[in-house]
Amino acid sequence: MSRLLRAELARARARPAVWVVAGLVLLGVLGLVLTAWWQTRSPSAEQVAAAHVAYEEAVVRWDETGDAQLRDCREAQRALPPGDPGRFDCALLAPVPEAFLPLRPGLWQLADERVDAAGVMLALGAFMLGATLVGAEFASGAIATWLTFAPRRGQVFATKVAAAVLVTLPVVAAAFVLLAVALLVVCQVHAVETFSPGVLATSWVDLLQRAARWAAVAVGGTLLGAGLAFALRHVGAVLGVAVWWLAAVESALRLVLPAAGWLPLAVNVTAWTRGSAEYAVPVCRPDPAAPGLEVCENVWHVVGGAQGAVVAGSLVVLALVLGLVSFRWRDVG
Amino acid sequence: MGTSHEEVVIGTPGEPAVRVRGLRKTYRTFTLRRVVAVDHLDLEVPAGGVHAFLGPNGSGKTTTIRMLLGLARPDAGTVHLFGTPVPDRFPEVVGRVGAIVENPRFVPGFSGRRNLRLLATAVGVPQTRVEDVLERVGLRERGADQFRRYSLGMKQRLAIAATLLKDPDLLVFDEPTNGLDPAGIRDLRATVRALADEGRTVLVSSHVLAEVAQVADTVSIVAAGRLVAEGTVASLLASGRGAQVRVGVGDRSLAARVLAACGWSADPEGPDALVVRGAPGPADVNAALVRAGVPVHALGTTGGDLESVFLELTSGAVPASATRPRDVA
Ligand SMILES: Nc1ncnc2c1ncn2[C@@H]1O[C@H](COP(=O)(O)OP(=O)(O)OP(=O)(O)O)[C@@H](O)[C@H]1O
Ligand SMILES: [Mg+2]
Numbered sequence: 001m002s003r004l005l006r007a008e009l010a011r012a013r014a015r016p017a018v019w020v021v022a023g024l025v026l027l028g029v030l031g032l033v034l035t036a037w038w039q040t041r042s043p044s045a046e047q048v049a050a051a052h053v054a055y056e057e058a059v060v061r062w063d064e065t066g067d068a069q070l071r072d073c074r075e076a077q078r079a080l081p082p083g084d085p086g087r088f089d090c091a092l093l094a095p096v097p098e099a100f101l102p103l104r105p106g107l108w109q110l111a112d113e114r115v116d117a118a119g120v121m122l123a124l125g126a127f128m129l130g131a132t133l134v135g136a137e138f139a140s141g142a143i144a145t146w147l148t149f150a151p152r153r154g155q156v157f158a159t160k161v162a163a164a165v166l167v168t169l170p171v172v173a174a175a176f177v178l179l180a181v182a183l184l185v186v187c188q189v190h191a192v193e194t195f196s197p198g199v200l201a202t203s204w205v206d207l208l209q210r211a212a213r214w215a216a217v218a219v220g221g222t223l224l225g226a227g228l229a230f231a232l233r234h235v236g237a238v239l240g241v242a243v244w245w246l247a248a249v250e251s252a253l254r255l256v257l258p259a260a261g262w263l264p265l266a267v268n269v270t271a272w273t274r275g276s277a278e279y280a281v282p283v284c285r286p287d288p289a290a291p292g293l294e295v296c297e298n299v300w301h302v303v304g305g306a307q308g309a310v311v312a313g314s315l316v317v318l319a320l321v322l323g324l325v326s327f328r329w330r331d332v333g
Numbered sequence: 334m335g336t337s338h339e340e341v342v343i344g345t346p347g348e349p350a351v352r353v354r355g356l357r358k359t360y361r362t363f364t365l366r367r368v369v370a371v372d373h374l375d376l377e378v379p380a381g382g383v384h385a386f387l388g389p390n391g392s393g394k395t396t397t398i399r400m401l402l403g404l405a406r407p408d409a410g411t412v413h414l415f416g417t418p419v420p421d422r423f424p425e426v427v428g429r430v431g432a433i434v435e436n437p438r439f440v441p442g443f444s445g446r447r448n449l450r451l452l453a454t455a456v457g458v459p460q461t462r463v464e465d466v467l468e469r470v471g472l473r474e475r476g477a478d479q480f481r482r483y484s485l486g487m488k489q490r491l492a493i494a495a496t497l498l499k500d501p502d503l504l505v506f507d508e509p510t511n512g513l514d515p516a517g518i519r520d521l522r523a524t525v526r527a528l529a530d531e532g533r534t535v536l537v538s539s540h541v542l543a544e545v546a547q548v549a550d551t552v553s554i555v556a557a558g559r560l561v562a563e564g565t566v567a568s569l570l571a572s573g574r575g576a577q578v579r580v581g582v583g584d585r586s587l588a589a590r591v592l593a594a595c596g597w598s599a600d601p602e603g604p605d606a607l608v609v610r611g612a613p614g615p616a617d618v619n620a621a622l623v624r625a626g627v628p629v630h631a632l633g634t635t636g637g638d639l640e641s642v643f644l645e646l647t648s649g650a651v652p653a654s655a656t657r658p659r660d661v662a
Binding site for chain 1: 399402403404405406420423424427430431432434435436437438439440441442443447448450451452454455456457492495499
């Protein structure tokens with residue numbers, strides 16, 4: 001087993017397609033970093049000038065109406081019980097110059113906005129890795145030669161799937177490390193806040209957990225791609241099925257059969273990574289006011305994280321079982 | 334699945350390297366029609382020596398070989414390699430078997446050397462053996478080139494090198510002469526002979542008898558998925574229906590009538606010759622024609638060689654049972 005796994009890993013490492021997919025994922029992450037760079041740029045001279053003009057105008061208005069605003073504010077605040085989240089210092093109403101410059105997000109917000117996008121790229125990349133690592137072997141026919149050396153098909157299946165996962169993990173790690181380090185550099189260079197006390201420690205933990213859950217999604221993507229490639233024996237066929245699934249289940253099904261809204265991977269992966277997701281099912285009943293017509297309203301169904309994991313995981317297991325059965329019993333070569 | 338022999342079940346002495354009984358394999362076409370690729374095939378390859386597995390295109394050679402190696406599942410019948418049933422217990426004997434099925438197939442983007450190294454890793458053979466087998470097939474210089482850039486002959490040689498990695502007792506080469514030039518075919522024959530002389534069993538399939546007849550100790554001939562003959566090369570020759578006489582004559586239609594009257598068949602060949610079957614010999618043909626006043630200006634024999642026996646056996650003209658010299662082996 002370990003001999004076979006070693007051979008599979010050596011084969012994967014030497015495969016250009018693996019490096020191309022990994023490179024594309026990392027390029028995508030760099031694209032995300034680029035948008036962060038753009039969002040945190042120092043304001044241009046024009047923006048500063050415009051902000052100055054706007055600030056001057058606000059000061060003029062504040063001089064006229066400031067006292068009245070403060071009075072109203074304090075009255076309203078007094079009415080709130082102590083500790084109410086709506087309480088704040090009314091002095092903050094006075095205009096300050098920075099408020100007129102474009103808002104520049106800090107590290108946490110930048111990362112929070114990008115971890116999901118990076119996760120989606122990783123999942124797609126991992127799916128491609130799984131599909132190509134297995135499918136190419138069938139396309140070239142090298143699998144037949146391989147089986148004359150390693151005839152236990154169950155073992156060959158297991159080692160190929162394991163190798164695909166082991167190849168995916170460093171790509172996932174590299175992508176998230178690249179994202180974190182590059183965002184930190186962007187924040188340092190642009191002097192926006194990084195680990196400020198304004199962001200709670202639990203928020204950072206949440207973010208890390210979400211990244212870890214995306215890593216699990218990426219592994220699921222690899223398994224799905226590998227399982228389908230074993231079943232269909234062709235990378236093109238695997239991509240065909242993926243496109244069909246996107247068009248039929250992820251898009252059309254929602255419109256045709258809203259009650260099946262629990263099936264699409266988008267819903268389940270969101271539920272798994274975010275803790276919950278929702279889908280709407282319109283419920284119609286006869287309109288009492290207008291006979292013959294119906295009134296419809298959307299009923300929102302919540303998919304929990306565990307349910308999302310079970311549904312998405314079942315699809316992965318299904319693909320693996322199909323792949324294993326097909327590989328064990330069908331003729332090769 | 335090691336390469337050492339002590340961990341495999343070694344058959345009893347005198348056990349054939351390959352024993353196939355009642356093997357049958359059908360395929361379904363897209364139109365759901367059944368194609369019988371192999372039909373109740375019995376095959377026996379004695380241990381040691383070169384065994385030629387012959388048959389015209391589409392006669393089921395590759396399909397049979399795939400079943401020998403557990404790549405395809407038979408519909409019926411049994412396969413034993415060194416007495417071990419295949420495919421169920423193939424892993425036990427895989428270390429003793431090296432095979433090329435149809436075309437040599439490797440990872441196209443990897444060098445020949447890298448392909449062999451991966452296979453060596455998979456079976457736990459030391460990497461130094463890769464250089465040995467590359468050297469043996471004369472590919473060491475080109476070992477670093479991508480497999481996809483190899484010529485067909487080089488691909489065949491790499492495939493042979495791969496089969497030798499395990500130092501096997503049984504080698505199965507499916508059409509190894511495909512794409513080889515005459516010098517390549519001669520080299521291959523020498524390789525096959527040398528492998529057999531080392532005490533291995535070599536099963537070579539081909540649709541061209543001449544390519545392997547010189548090195549084959551025993552022969553099996555299949556047609557349409559069935560065994561039509563098996564035995565030694567000499568016994569096959571003996572089973573042919575004798576020589577044909579080729580006679581050049583001026584008046585072919587008259588000559589044909591004369592020969593038919595003697596009970597022999599005569600078919601035109603070329604502009605002015607007839608091929609006569611069924612006659613005892615050229616002298617008898619000549620005598621008959623001269624007696625009838627037909628001038629003969631050329632006389633000779635054709636056929637009676639392995640090639641014509643092969644054609645005769647596989648053309649379907651002869652029922653399998655009529656010529657099967659099975660007991661000779
Ligand atoms: N995968 C397959 N699907 C359907 N039919 C097949 C398949 N493989 C082989 N056949 C059919 O089985 C028959 C035997 O084919 P096979 O390849 O075994 O012949 P062969 O003796 O190796 O021929 P060749 O000398 O051309 O290599 C042919 O009729 C072929 O069309
Ligand atoms: Mg063939």
